[in-house]
Amino acid sequence: QTGSAPNHPSDSEDDEYITNVSIGTPAQVLPLDFDTGSSDLWVFSSETPSSSARGHTIYTPSKSSTSKKVSGASWSITYGDNSSSSGDVYTDTVTIGGFSVTGQAVESATKVSTQFVQDTSNSGLVGLALDSGNTVKPTKQKTWFSNASSHLAQPVFTADLNHQADGSYNFGFIDTTLASGPITYVPISTGNGFWEFTSASYAIGGGSSKKHSTDGIADTGTTLLLLDDTIVDAYYNQVESAQYDDSQEGYTFDCSEDLPSFSFAVGSSTITVPGSLINFAPVDGNTCFGGLQSDDGIGISIFGDVAIKAALVVFDLGNKRLGWAQK
Numbered sequence: 001q002t003g004s005a006p007n008h009p010s011d012s013e014d015d016e017y018i019t020n021v022s023i024g025t026p027a028q029v030l031p032l033d034f035d036t037g038s039s040d041l042w043v044f045s046s047e048t049p050s051s052s053a054r055g056h057t058i059y060t061p062s063k064s065s066t067s068k069k070v071s072g073a074s075w076s077i078t079y080g081d082n083s084s085s086s087g088d089v090y091t092d093t094v095t096i097g098g099f100s101v102t103g104q105a106v107e108s109a110t111k112v113s114t115q116f117v118q119d120t121s122n123s124g125l126v127g128l129a130l131d132s133g134n135t136v137k138p139t140k141q142k143t144w145f146s147n148a149s150s151h152l153a154q155p156v157f158t159a160d161l162n163h164q165a166d167g168s169y170n171f172g173f174i175d176t177t178l179a180s181g182p183i184t185y186v187p188i189s190t191g192n193g194f195w196e197f198t199s200a201s202y203a204i205g206g207g208s209s210k211k212h213s214t215d216g217i218a219d220t221g222t223t224l225l226l227l228d229d230t231i232v233d234a235y236y237n238q239v240e241s242a243q244y245d246d247s248q249e250g251y252t253f254d255c256s257e258d259l260p261s262f263s264f265a266v267g268s269s270t271i272t273v274p275g276s277l278i279n280f281a282p283v284d285g286n287t288c289f290g291g292l293q294s295d296d297g298i299g300i301s302i303f304g305d306v307a308i309k310a311a312l313v314v315f316d317l318g319n320k321r322l323g324w325a326q327k
């Protein structure tokens with residue numbers, strides 16, 4: 001058994017990637033943001049204050065014949081960008097790309113932070129990190145992929161994200177035709193509950209590769225590529241008009257500049273992010289914001305959408321490994 005669902009960028013900046021998910025009986029279809037950096041499936045619902053839910057599609061458990069309230073359960077999550085949400089928990093049938101999981105924990109939001117209220121491109125998140133990161137108390141719940149994996153042809157899923165174009169999340173199979181190069185696998189460390197791996201070196205443009213160990217996570221829920229300051233400073237040193245813009249809290253440069261590519265090691269291979277993907281978005285006039293920025297010393301680097309867009313990424317739970325193939 002397999003599943004295949006299209007995704008699309010939420011806006012002209014590729015800020016998020018949205019996939020339609022069916023919840024309940026009859027199906028209630030919500031646009032959700034798949035996040036391999038967290039482990040809760042939560043939705044705007046009939047329990048979300050209507051002033052907060054305006055502009056969002058909501059899940060109404062009472063309209064689903066297969067919903068069950070998980071008595072005494074609650075959840076609460078705060079993300080890296082300080083957005084947050086919390087609420088109570090139901091189980092229901094959740095179908096993604098034609099593959100159904102029954103008894104999936106669907107976390108219903110009774111509170112959402114301003115960022116979520118304002119971001120009407122999604123009606124919640126599907127967490128696809130490891131189960132250990134789930135926030136439901138008193139009993140942790142499993143992710144949709146964890147519940148699905150034992151029934152899928154293979155315990156794997158792939159992320160294919162594209163700049164201003166549709167992509168896919170495939171479950172239970174790997175469509176190698178989505179990639180231009182071979183898949184290189186690296187082991188993940190599961191201690192923090194993320195798809196966490198180590199990259200041994202990087203290169204800027206056609207330059208020589210520099211040994212630099214990066215401990216990072218593959219995170220579809222993060223827009224940018226966030227790496228150590230030394231790497232980021234070295235990169236923008238190669239961009240003539242680049243400067244650190246305090247108000248934007250990141251490097252900006254003249255939009256007309258040709259940006260160098262950025263390559264990072266995956267095992268004995270490398271993935272190259274073209275400069276065009278690092279010219280992330282205009283901020284004003286002809287000043288543009290970079291898709292490669294500092295990880296602010298948060299102790300872990302984040303290979304977010306800017307990096308994932310350059311590759312087909314294989315999340316292999318069965319073998320506890322991550323696969324990267326150039327696109």
Ligand SMILES: CSC[C@H](NC(=O)[C@H](Cc1ccccc1)OC(=O)N1CCC(N)CC1)C(=O)N[C@@H](CC1CCCCC1)[C@@H](O)Cn1ccccc1=O
Pocket residue numbers: 015016033035036037038078079080081082083115119125194219220221222223224226289302
């Ligand atoms: C340094 S983690 C920052 C990251 N949030 C972003 O990447 C947001 C995404 C976004 C874009 C547009 C509108 C709304 C939200 O976008 C920016 O912050 N941007 C994009 C636009 C740029 N101009 C400025 C910088 C983040 O918390 N991700 C988490 C998932 C997000 C939460 C917010 C909603 C979307 C999904 C998550 O995987 C990060 N995680 C990873 C590991 C552990 C904990 C953790 O929490």
